[in-house]
Amino acid sequence: MSEKRGRMIDPRCVVVALDFSDAGAVMELASGLDPDNCRLKVGKELYTHRGPALVEKLIADGFDVFLDLKFHDIPNTVAGACAAAADLGVWMVNVHALGGRRMMEAARAAVAQKAHQPLLIAVTILTSMSDSDLHEIGLSGSAEENVIRLAKLAEQSGLDGVVCSPLEVTALGRECREGFQFITPGIRPAGAQVNDQKRITTPTDALKSGADYLVIGRPITAADDPLAALQAINAEIRAAFPITA
Numbered sequence: 001m002s003e004k005r006g007r008m009i010d011p012r013c014v015v016v017a018l019d020f021s022d023a024g025a026v027m028e029l030a031s032g033l034d035p036d037n038c039r040l041k042v043g044k045e046l047y048t049h050r051g052p053a054l055v056e057k058l059i060a061d062g063f064d065v066f067l068d069l070k071f072h073d074i075p076n077t078v079a080g081a082c083a084a085a086a087d088l089g090v091w092m093v094n095v096h097a098l099g100g101r102r103m104m105e106a107a108r109a110a111v112a113q114k115a116h117q118p119l120l121i122a123v124t125i126l127t128s129m130s131d132s133d134l135h136e137i138g139l140s141g142s143a144e145e146n147v148i149r150l151a152k153l154a155e156q157s158g159l160d161g162v163v164c165s166p167l168e169v170t171a172l173g174r175e176c177r178e179g180f181q182f183i184t185p186g187i188r189p190a191g192a193q194v195n196d197q198k199r200i201t202t203p204t205d206a207l208k209s210g211a212d213y214l215v216i217g218r219p220i221t222a223a224d225d226p227l228a229a230l231q232a233i234n235a236e237i238r239a240a241f242p243i244t245a
């Protein structure tokens with residue numbers, strides 16, 4: 001671990017987004033990666049295709065898995081889903097903060113009863129939503145104001161952190177308690193293809209802003225040599241945050 005403004009940089013702060021539907025492609029990619037150098041994210045597409053068996057296989061292969069299913073339902077249902085994620089053995093699971101305090105508190109209480117307790121993270125406002133999209137569904141104020149309000153609600157509800165844009169991390173760091181975790185997508189190493197991301201940040205800049213974990217997909221998964229791409233990102237991070245332990 002190395003230090004970043006009083007917090008520690010996790011040497012496995014890169015979370016590789018497995019945005020595939022094909023289990024063969026996932027296992028081929030995972031077999032070329034090293035669980036000591038990254039974590040993996042399984043989202044709705046892959047999970048809907050392949051289900052818990054694939055998650056169990058990745059965990060059995062030594063990977064920490066972020067189950068990115070963004071649960072949003074009545075408190076009892078979300079609590080049950082989070083309990084199931086804990087039983088599955090995932091490292092991190094998430095819910096929508098828009099489900100409200102009682103839903104998040106129920107999720108927290110369900111996970112707290114488990115022997116294995118994943119980090120419980122909230123999604124605030126999807127970055128695909130513009131201010132006008134928010135007004136259309138009845139949310140006033142800017143996207144950033146809503147993100148900050150919902151992150152604080154997640155914190156008060158006992159959650160461990162939020163998924164957010166690297167550009168929101170600095171403001172959220174001022175508003176939320178020390179140790180509240182920030183998970184940021186929208187990361188591109190210098191010189192990498194931007195793809196469809198609009199507002200991007202390099203891994204080092206995201207960590208300097210206060211991000212704890214970096215969700216990175218195509219710069220690794222679409223590389224000719226995914227392991228080399230991951231190692232280059234980790235080398236960039238280690239150069240900026242020397243490990244002193």
Ligand code: C5P
Nearest residue numbers: 017019127185186197215216217218219
């Ligand atoms: O390939 P890329 O690095 O753009 O993948 C980013 C991952 O982060 C994808 O799994 C995407 O769904 C997710 N994500 C995102 N932007 C958000 C929230 C999640 O790109 N605001």
